[in-house]
Amino acid sequence: MQACSTYDDVNLVLRLYEMRREKRMRDARRWFVANFRAKTLAEQKDLCPVGSDEAEFFRQVVTYWDMAASFITAGVLNRELFFESNREMLLVWERIKALMPELREVQKDPHVWSNIEKVAESYVDWLKARGPGCYEAFLERVG
Numbered sequence: 001m002q003a004c005s006t007y008d009d010v011n012l013v014l015r016l017y018e019m020r021r022e023k024r025m026r027d028a029r030r031w032f033v034a035n036f037r038a039k040t041l042a043e044q045k046d047l048c049p050v051g052s053d054e055a056e057f058f059r060q061v062v063t064y065w066d067m068a069a070s071f072i073t074a075g076v077l078n079r080e081l082f083f084e085s086n087r088e089m090l091l092v093w094e095r096i097k098a099l100m101p102e103l104r105e106v107q108k109d110p111h112v113w114s115n116i117e118k119v120a121e122s123y124v125d126w127l128k129a130r131g132p133g134c135y136e137a138f139l140e141r142v143g
Contacts, residue, residue, distance in 0.1 A: 009078040013085060016068050016107035020088075024065065026059035033091065036061075039098045041106065062096060062113060065089045069119035079119075081124050090127075091142045 019025060023047065036042040041142050048055040068089060071077035093116050100117070127135040
């Protein structure tokens with residue numbers, strides 16, 4: 001169990017929420033949730049052609065959540081507090097994780113978006129501990 005949340009943790013979570021409310025970010029998030037289901041890099045490139053709004057939306061959403069996850073992996077944000085209000089990060093991971101082996105190979109970087117991966121794996125364990133079937137029900141909703 002992690003230490004109790006601090007006022008700094010709360011302020012950081014609130015700042016992350018404020019960033020999610022910015023208009024362009026809201027548009028990107030809306031597009032991602034409604035449309036992104038690519039399982040290969042070829043599908044991702046077709047869905048998000050270079051220079052398109054869709055490519056920008058994809059990058060904005062994924063890099064935002066990887067940045068937010070980095071606060072947890074770096075130890076500056078309480079994990080449980082983050083998990084209570086940021087399930088969207090797990091949705092994003094579920095939608096991109098099939099791409100990761102191919103992406104990491106192409107980019108020759110085994111650590112691309114590793115923050116979101118580490119935190120998402122921890123998030124899954126946290127959900128499973130909350131209740132039987134919680135994670136599976138989540139997957140049914142976002143699949």
